Every structure is written in structure tokens, then in C-alpha cells.
């Protein structure tokens with residue numbers, strides 16, 4: 001990528017005064033790696049101290065002026081808000097900065113995740129799921145925007161027309177969502193049939209779940225001898241794949257599935273849209289919860305995953321904590337983990353070096369029998 005077409009971003013975070021600056025910085029780190037996953041480029045970080053985002057412009061008016069100067073100076077292409085923005089907030093910001101850069105875009109955290117998904121989607125199913133999530137996220141904001149535009153047009157004569165347009169728009173969105181949902185339902189049925197067939201043959205299924213970038217696909221490849229793309233980016237995997245694994249200890253052939261990773265503040269619309277992909281996990285006999293033991297935010301990420309599993313209604317399924325990347329941790333850290341999770345079934349391994357993967361098969365066999 002040349003300097004010229006490298007994108008330039010302003011990353012905005014509104015932080016309550018009670019939060020320490022270092023903690024706020026850390027929060028932004030995940031956003032920075034998400035931007036890296038999207039394609040990267042120059043990022044200018046702005047942290048504003050406020051109890052709550054400004055209802056009109058998200059940031060306060062003083063900061064908004066400051067940002068105008070930065071947009072000009074650094075030739076910013078995209079403004080990204082670490083949080084959820086309303087249609088009014090996005091529109092007000094766009095309106096302020098159009099004069100400086102007519103192509104400027106304003107995204108919130110969900111927009112950024114959706115753009116990444118869009119870039120990584122390969123299968124028809126993943127593409128449909130993203131479409132659906134995009135429509136669900138955009139829809140209400142589009143109505144909000146056209147209502148806002150209607151208000152601004154203001155005149156008595158235009159008001160009725162504005163309302164009709166909003167109605168038309170809503171109907172169009174509802175229809176489009178329904179069509180996409182129907183197509184996804186078809187694919188879902190296929191998946192269900194495959195699941196039932198496997199069950200009928202007597203195959204049991206183990207599903208790999210975990211935070212994004214924990215090493216799920218690397219482990220899946222090791223276990224099933226497949227060669228799926230594993231990459232040091234967030235959301236390398238968006239679809240769901242099944243592979244076979246023979247367990248000597250119980251002399252049984254089982255199925256292993258690898259699927260999309262989780263992330264904090266995953267909006268419900270996204271989880272919902274990805275239900276068909278997550279179905280393998282929903283029907284699994286055992287969950288392998290892969291955890292990046294070398295990640296400083298490991299504990300928070302474990303909790304995010306547990307919360308999402310609960311939301312999916314599978315928090316009670318048998319679950320094995322698989323601490324991955326032990327090639328990158330100290331023996332002291334390993335001891336700490338053992339101590340913290342002494343009431344849980346845990347397993348340590350390195351999906352890259354292969355250390356501990358044979359033993360994992362034994363543990364899976366034990367937990368299945």
C-alpha cells in the first residue's frame with residue numbers, strides 16, 4: 001500500500017472523568033487492532049473527558065472544533081467512535097465536517113466491525129449474515145436520519161412528503177430484511193439436516209469457541225489436520241467449518257467445529273445474524289473454550305465469552321477451558337492460572353508448537369464418556 005491511498009482515521013473515545021488515563025488508553029488498543037484488521041493506516045487518537053457522550057454531536061462542541069482542524073491537517077478519511085452512535089450524532093458530525101472533506105465517513109464501533117466482516121466474508125452464508133446485521137444496524141439510523149432531514153426541510157408543505165418517504169423507507173428495509181432472513185433460513189435448514197445426519201450416524205461434536213484471535217483455527221487445524229486460514233488479525237474466521245477427529249482413548253470418531261470468535265460489546269443484532277453459523281456450537285456435546293493465556297486482558301476476555309455463551313443459551317454445556325499459547329507465557333503465570341481456576345477443568349497447550357495437543361484428545365475423550 002502506498003502512502004497515498006493509506007487511509008487516515010480519527011479515533012474518538014468519550015471517557016468519564018473517573019476512569020484513569022492509562023485504562024482509557026488500553027480500551028482504545030482493541031479499537032486500534034480492529035482498525036489494523038480493517039486495513040490499517042494513520043490513526044489520530046482523541047480522548048474526551050465527559051460523564052456521557054453529547055446527545056447531539058457525541059463529543060462536546062469545543063472538541064468538535066479541535067477535530068475539524070485535525071481533519072484538515074491530517075486529511076482524515078474516517079472518524080471512528082468507540083461506542084454506539086445515534087443517527088443524530090452521526091449526521092451532526094457528518095454535517096460539520098462535509099465542508100472540509102466531502103467524502104468523510106463517521107463510523108461507530110459496530111460499523112467498524114461490520115466493515116471488517118464485510119472484508120473477510122467468503123461464504124454465501126457469511127455474506128448474508130453480514131448483510132442482515134448491517135441492515136439491522138443501519139435501519140433505525142436511516143429512519144432517524146430521514147426524520148432529521150424532514151425536520152430540517154421544515155416547511156409545512158414538505159412535512160407530509162418527508163413522513164411518506166420515511167414510511168416507504170421503513171417498508172423497503174423490512175422487506176429486504178425478510179428476504180435475507182428467508183435465504184438464511186434455507187441455509188440454516190441445510191445445516192440442521194447435516195447436524196441430524198451426523199447425530200443419526202452417532203457422531204458426537206466438540207465445538208471450539210473463544211475470543212477472537214485466541215488461536216481457535218490454529219487448534220482446529222492441529223486436531224483435524226486441516227489447513228484453514230489462521231491469521232494474526234481479529235475475525236479471520238467468519239464461517240463455521242467441521243472436521244473429523246479420531247479419539248484413540250474411547251475409540252470413537254467425533255466431529256470438531258471451528259467458528260467465529262467473540263468480542264466485547266458484540267451487539268445483539270450481530271449475534272442474532274450469526275445464529276446459523278453458531279448453530280454448531282449450540283448443538284455441540286462439549287465446548288472447547290480456547291483462551292489466549294499470553295493476553296494481558298485474558299480475564300476480561302474469558303468473561304466476555306462466558307456472557308455470550310449465556311446469551312446463546314449454552315452457558316451450561318460441558319466446557320473445557322483450553323489455555324493456549326503456553327509457549328508465550330512464564331511458568332509463574334501458568335501457576336497463577338491453575339490457582340485461579342482450581343475449581344474448573346482446565347488444559348494447557350500450544351496450538352503452534354503442538355505441546356499438549358495429544359493430551360487434549362485424551363481429556364476430550366474423558367469428558368465425552
Ligand SMILES: Nc1nc2c(ncn2[C@@H]2O[C@H](COP(=O)(O)OP(=O)(O)OP(=O)(O)O)[C@@H](O)[C@H]2O)c(=O)[nH]1
Pocket residue numbers: 210211212213214215216217218219229230231232233234235236237238260261262324325326327328349350351352353
Ligand atoms: N505463540 C503462539 N501463537 C499462537 C498459538 N496459537 C495461535 N497463535 C497465533 O495467534 C494468531 C491467531 O490465531 P487464529 O488461529 O487465527 O485465531 P482464531 O481464534 O481462529 O482467530 P479469529 O478466527 O480471527 O477469531 C495467529 O497469529 C496464530 O499464529 C500458540 O499456541 N502460540
Ligand SMILES: [Mg+2]
Pocket residue numbers: 216217218229230236237259
Ligand atoms: Mg479463526
